[in-house]
Amino acid sequence: MDESQARNDALRAAAPAAIVIDGVARQFNSRGQSVTALDNVNLQIGDGEFVSFLGPSGCGKSTLFMIVAGLLAPSRGEVRIAGRRVDRPVTDIGIVFQQDLLVDWRTVLENVLLQAEVRRLPLAPARERARQLLQQVGLAGFENRRPWELSGGMRQRAAICRALLHDARILMMDEPFGALDALTRDQMNLDLQALWSQTRRTAILVTHSISEAIFLSDRVVVMSPRPGRVILDLRIDLPRPRTIEMRDSAEFVAYQKQLRGMIGAH
Amino acid sequence: MDESQARNDALRAAAPAAIVIDGVARQFNSRGQSVTALDNVNLQIGDGEFVSFLGPSGCGKSTLFMIVAGLLAPSRGEVRIAGRRVDRPVTDIGIVFQQDLLVDWRTVLENVLLQAEVRRLPLAPARERARQLLQQVGLAGFENRRPWELSGGMRQRAAICRALLHDARILMMDEPFGALDALTRDQMNLDLQALWSQTRRTAILVTHSISEAIFLSDRVVVMSPRPGRVILDLRIDLPRPRTIEMRDSAEFVAYQKQLRGMIGAH
Amino acid sequence: MPSLFTGLLRRDRIEGPLMFLATAALFIAAWETSSRMGWLPPYLVPSPSKIAEKFAATFGTMAGHAWLTAAEIAAGFLLATAGAVVLAALIVFFKPVERAVYPWLVILQVIPKVALGPLLIIWLGFSFFPKVLMAFLLAFFPIMIDTIIGLRSIETNSIYLLRSMGAGRLGIFRYLQLPNALPHLFGSLKVAITLAVVGALVGEFIGANEGLGYVLVSANGSLDTELLFVSLVWISAQAMVFYGLVVAAEKVCVSWHVSHRGTLGRPGH
Amino acid sequence: MPSLFTGLLRRDRIEGPLMFLATAALFIAAWETSSRMGWLPPYLVPSPSKIAEKFAATFGTMAGHAWLTAAEIAAGFLLATAGAVVLAALIVFFKPVERAVYPWLVILQVIPKVALGPLLIIWLGFSFFPKVLMAFLLAFFPIMIDTIIGLRSIETNSIYLLRSMGAGRLGIFRYLQLPNALPHLFGSLKVAITLAVVGALVGEFIGANEGLGYVLVSANGSLDTELLFVSLVWISAQAMVFYGLVVAAEKVCVSWHVSHRGTLGRPGH
Amino acid sequence: QDKVRVRMDWTTLGYHAPFYYGVAKGIYARHGLDVQVDEGKGSASVAQLAAAGSDDFGFADATTVAQLAGRGLPAKVVMGVLRATTVALFYADGRGIKTPADMRGRSVSLCPSDAISVYQPAYFKSLGIAPGDVKNLSVDCSIKYAVVAQGKADAVMTYATAGKPLLQKVGIANPGLFRAGPDFYLPSHGIVAADSLIKAKPDLIRRFVAATAQAWTEAMKDPDGAVAATVAARPLLKGQEQTLKDTFVAALDYVDTPATKGKPFGWQSPDDWQKALGILREYAGLNKDLKPEAVYTNDFIAAP
Numbered sequence A, B: 001m002d003e004s005q006a007r008n009d010a011l012r013a014a015a016p017a018a019i020v021i022d023g024v025a026r027q028f029n030s031r032g033q034s035v036t037a038l039d040n041v042n043l044q045i046g047d048g049e050f051v052s053f054l055g056p057s058g059c060g061k062s063t064l065f066m067i068v069a070g071l072l073a074p075s076r077g078e079v080r081i082a083g084r085r086v087d088r089p090v091t092d093i094g095i096v097f098q099q100d101l102l103v104d105w106r107t108v109l110e111n112v113l114l115q116a117e118v119r120r121l122p123l124a125p126a127r128e129r130a131r132q133l134l135q136q137v138g139l140a141g142f143e144n145r146r147p148w149e150l151s152g153g154m155r156q157r158a159a160i161c162r163a164l165l166h167d168a169r170i171l172m173m174d175e176p177f178g179a180l181d182a183l184t185r186d187q188m189n190l191d192l193q194a195l196w197s198q199t200r201r202t203a204i205l206v207t208h209s210i211s212e213a214i215f216l217s218d219r220v221v222v223m224s225p226r227p228g229r230v231i232l233d234l235r236i237d238l239p240r241p242r243t244i245e246m247r248d249s250a251e252f253v254a255y256q257k258q259l260r261g262m263i264g265a266h
Numbered sequence C, D: 001m002p003s004l005f006t007g008l009l010r011r012d013r014i015e016g017p018l019m020f021l022a023t024a025a026l027f028i029a030a031w032e033t034s035s036r037m038g039w040l041p042p043y044l045v046p047s048p049s050k051i052a053e054k055f056a057a058t059f060g061t062m063a064g065h066a067w068l069t070a071a072e073i074a075a076g077f078l079l080a081t082a083g084a085v086v087l088a089a090l091i092v093f094f095k096p097v098e099r100a101v102y103p104w105l106v107i108l109q110v111i112p113k114v115a116l117g118p119l120l121i122i123w124l125g126f127s128f129f130p131k132v133l134m135a136f137l138l139a140f141f142p143i144m145i146d147t148i149i150g151l152r153s154i155e156t157n158s159i160y161l162l163r164s165m166g167a168g169r170l171g172i173f174r175y176l177q178l179p180n181a182l183p184h185l186f187g188s189l190k191v192a193i194t195l196a197v198v199g200a201l202v203g204e205f206i207g208a209n210e211g212l213g214y215v216l217v218s219a220n221g222s223l224d225t226e227l228l229f230v231s232l233v234w235i236s237a238q239a240m241v242f243y244g245l246v247v248a249a250e251k252v253c254v255s256w257h258v259s260h261r262g263t264l265g266r267p268g269h
Numbered sequence E: 001q002d003k004v005r006v007r008m009d010w011t012t013l014g015y016h017a018p019f020y021y022g023v024a025k026g027i028y029a030r031h032g033l034d035v036q037v038d039e040g041k042g043s044a045s046v047a048q049l050a051a052a053g054s055d056d057f058g059f060a061d062a063t064t065v066a067q068l069a070g071r072g073l074p075a076k077v078v079m080g081v082l083r084a085t086t087v088a089l090f091y092a093d094g095r096g097i098k099t100p101a102d103m104r105g106r107s108v109s110l111c112p113s114d115a116i117s118v119y120q121p122a123y124f125k126s127l128g129i130a131p132g133d134v135k136n137l138s139v140d141c142s143i144k145y146a147v148v149a150q151g152k153a154d155a156v157m158t159y160a161t162a163g164k165p166l167l168q169k170v171g172i173a174n175p176g177l178f179r180a181g182p183d184f185y186l187p188s189h190g191i192v193a194a195d196s197l198i199k200a201k202p203d204l205i206r207r208f209v210a211a212t213a214q215a216w217t218e219a220m221k222d223p224d225g226a227v228a229a230t231v232a233a234r235p236l237l238k239g240q241e242q243t244l245k246d247t248f249v250a251a252l253d254y255v256d257t258p259a260t261k262g263k264p265f266g267w268q269s270p271d272d273w274q275k276a277l278g279i280l281r282e283y284a285g286l287n288k289d290l291k292p293e294a295v296y297t298n299d300f301i302a303a304p
């Protein structure tokens, strides 16, 4: 742990938590049956912190994600962002859903620019930035294609560009790299880390990759199988910027083992 | 390599290839521009062989997958299955697409049973088997839910059950486990291996997980970035049945390194 | 809070009709007043109270006429639904059918049916059948158009899945395209049922000795505005019933569709 | 083999109209023969050649009438489109609007417009406007119904995405619901344009001194079957042109939709 | 008893009463006829249905039959019933209209689907009105009276048999009527039968014509009874008795022309027809070669 890192951590500890998840539970009712997706989740996420969520499929990660983004109401408890109770969609946010949600009537570039149009940002610089982002994720040359002409991974990358187009204080991503090969994924992880280091947004990532979670996060939160609860909140004390090689380091492997054990235990 | 494995390999070498991919190329044209997704792919897959495909996102894996399944015509070359040229959809097949393709008007169980209904298989045993499969992938209790009530990973699992419902000679899966957590994924890999060992279907798997590919396959094929060509065809000589622990063995790690190097080189 | 929730739901259900009844009461009150004040001459529009009197006096006879018209509407509508879905399927599956048939359908659709009427009378007489035919003709086109679009609005990969299962065109139609088209099909059925009503009436205008359309025309001919409005009341009520039946069928058949989940833009907050 | 492919495409494009012309020629030939053989008495249906003669003789006058009717159709159709989309949006966004307005719309839709017509004429006079209103009334409902379904057929998560971008109802409508509804909206527009044609004609039936509908009724009254069929030809031709315009607009606006990709069930083999 | 079907020209109107009366009073039965009176939708289709044999007889506008006969319709008028000209212009009172000359610059409502509008120029000419002097307002038949009441028109072209009571019904107390000049003649309604029927069953026609003549003659003396018989057959008309009676009585003025006075009921005057065919040729494009024998016949009228 280098010095600046230590200072950062100290600062963060002092600052009030940016996002407070307070006793959140959520049930889904349908035809009499009820599914408890979340059961009393408590968590604080600091300003500028990068937190990843791991957990078995169907444990409620996406549900929690939606609740934090103000898109789903909790059955119990509440989420506060910067002290304000979340009771409507959070808009100072860049969001990547589990589906890519590209619309067929827009080209790839136009899909990315949707973010700018809806937010009424100046279009010329937005277009410039969109092109640059698309280039960065390897979609140069596909700007004017329609979504159905892309492969699964390419669609996902376009959706990520859309979420990164503007400067949001919070970045939320639900399995954004699931359809990518290892190499592209590594590259995207590096890019994301660089972007995050520059801007220090608060970031929430849902992922199934343990190493990705460790690589990117300040903290990794592990959730139990349904009904989802937090069963581990692990601080990752690796220096930044992190490199691909670091994944073979002893600390990294230790974290990996600890997380794998935790997930396997349930 | 144990003895039975060696014998199997010998048998397979003698038998005529079940699937022959012969000089297959494919272009996509749209508005004047043309994308070459595949460029001269040649490959033979033996009867009962398990072959995985790795390659960067957008390199043409799904395109090749569709061509082999007879769902897309190649621009050049041809595919032969059991000596017959593929010029219509192959139906003696269990297939998992990159999207789950569950339909909203059927419950989860009914979605799985679609396979039986379309094929006019006896419904009572099919329902029995469907329940059993759903149970096996952890969807017990969700049989009567609608697809939109499932999480991303649960949907994917339901789609896999649909592909496994009947006894097909060929099993084709395009990133079937992309939305699953590590643990569930491992379990699914084990289940799939068991199933495959019992029935010895010819299996084709597209995946982004190197270790999954090694774990399941007789051969791992690596494709180059677009335009996709075969740049490595690696025989995996690990004894079967393979175990999760085997993934830490020296051979496994060596394969992993070799594949990672190959993918990274492009 | 499930009890509050279902309570709300129930209030919702009751409020709909109440709202309508309230606006209807208001409307009728205004109308009655206008009539009494002489702003609406009775030879144009009689007062609601007069209409109500006439309604009560003619109830038995009118019910008989309504029954006949209802049969015409139902027959025409059902035939149109079946015919339009089948033709839509043929058009979607076989390009040549589309080329040969489509322009004729458009012509048939735009030719004013009233102009066809006299020919129909001569050829088919005053029987039940020409009215059914009219209801059929008017209801057919919207169903066909929406069904065609619905059948075509299917993800290519879903079709591929079905083909891999060995499904032919019929299988794809039955297991994929038809259920997928249902939400939009029902949209067109709602339009079509109202057109079937109009069609049966037009059929009766053209040549009939019974039925609500006949009553309407003969009331018109004898300038009996009260009877005319009574027949309009019957027609509207009947159409509402038919419309309600279609909506009920829709609720049963496409409850699974996103448009019926009622979550639109309401993120629970 | 792109050249063969585009060649096929082109043949496809030409064959469509050819197919129609061929069936049309056959139909007309059969008709002419029947007339000459006396199977179709001229007091019922004149022969195509007689109709063609009359068509040529009256071309100038009829073009004038057609022009007027076209203006009525266009105005009514455009107003109906705008009005129906706006009302559909209101209904989708505000439940109370639906409750208060919807049953009235259904009633308005099912009341035979011919019965309303006299009131309209008496209140609104013989101007251009009542015909436009008729076209509007007939075209309105199908557009509204399909637009409502289209606006509601949107994935919940897409709406969530837009809300996260800070979009309000208007933003969701503009950026998501409207484009998403376009394919089905155009389906209804195809139905609506034909109904707008019928509406303008009915408007002219009820009270007009010019326009194709007027010509039709007076030809009917004076037993001039040739003029009657000439007006039917004009009406059909005009409707086909309008229909063609809608189809062309559809091609431009929703070329992105899966129903226009032409890949349905054709896996390249 | 022979089963016979006769179709009226429209839904039930006052001047249909004698047919119902004839059935109710057993007049047809006494002639060995079991008559069913049906309603129709316009003279043209009524004539066509009779010609096609779907119906045995039609009660239709004789000029319409003549026009169709000119195009080859195989049917003719076998009995004149309302033989006088019923084309008429009614005007609203209290608007300063006294003579035809006062019509100058006024609006006239008419319904193009009435056959009448075709003859309007000839009719106006007989009154000394030039075609450009009045403004025509074409409306649906159902509102041609209402637009007069609304003041959108001052007069209406309609049938003399129906005009007055219906105008009174929309609130015009004392409508005036301009009868056509002497050089304008068109027959009104008669019984039409197919040529094939004429050939095959002359006796049936003879009996029907005789019975109809008797029914009319007796109904004319008993308008209330005729209306009662009508309402009994058509229960929806309950409450409309007065209108029915008024329109029936008004029609009685048009049973005879000067030329038919003293002739048997139903007899058609060749001179009248000659005049009518002339007008049809000039104003309605009637086939010039059409012989009067193809249009009407007096063969079935019993000698007095």
Ligand SMILES: Nc1ncnc2c1ncn2[C@@H]1O[C@H](COP(=O)(O)OP(=O)(O)OP(=O)(O)O)[C@@H](O)[C@H]1O
Pocket (backbone or CB within 6 Å): A028, A029, A030, A035, A036, A037, A055, A056, A057, A058, A059, A060, A061, A062, A063, A064, A098, A226, B148, B149, B150, B151, B152, B153, B154, B179, B181
């Ligand atoms: N709209 C809904 N209606 C009913 N049940 C729902 C709904 N959304 C989610 N659920 C249920 O809530 C539980 C958690 O779902 P969620 O999507 O949060 O899981 P997840 O952790 O994101 O899983 P995955 O990793 O597979 O995406 C699941 O059992 C699911 O069936």
Ligand SMILES: Nc1ncnc2c1ncn2[C@@H]1O[C@H](COP(=O)(O)OP(=O)(O)OP(=O)(O)O)[C@@H](O)[C@H]1O
Pocket (backbone or CB within 6 Å): A148, A149, A150, A151, A152, A153, A154, A179, A181, B028, B029, B030, B035, B036, B037, B055, B056, B057, B058, B059, B060, B061, B062, B063, B064, B098, B226
């Ligand atoms: N229908 C189509 N129209 C046009 N281009 C297409 C179409 N389908 C695929 N392509 C193009 O073909 C290339 C290969 O796509 P494919 O889906 O085969 O990639 P993939 O290897 O499966 O990628 P991923 O791992 O991201 O799913 C891509 O560049 C894509 O843009």
Ligand SMILES: [Mg+2]
Pocket (backbone or CB within 6 Å): A061, A062, A063, A098, A174, B151, B152, B153
């Ligand atoms: Mg999820």
Ligand SMILES: [Mg+2]
Pocket (backbone or CB within 6 Å): A151, A152, A153, B061, B062, B063, B098, B174
């Ligand atoms: Mg793919």
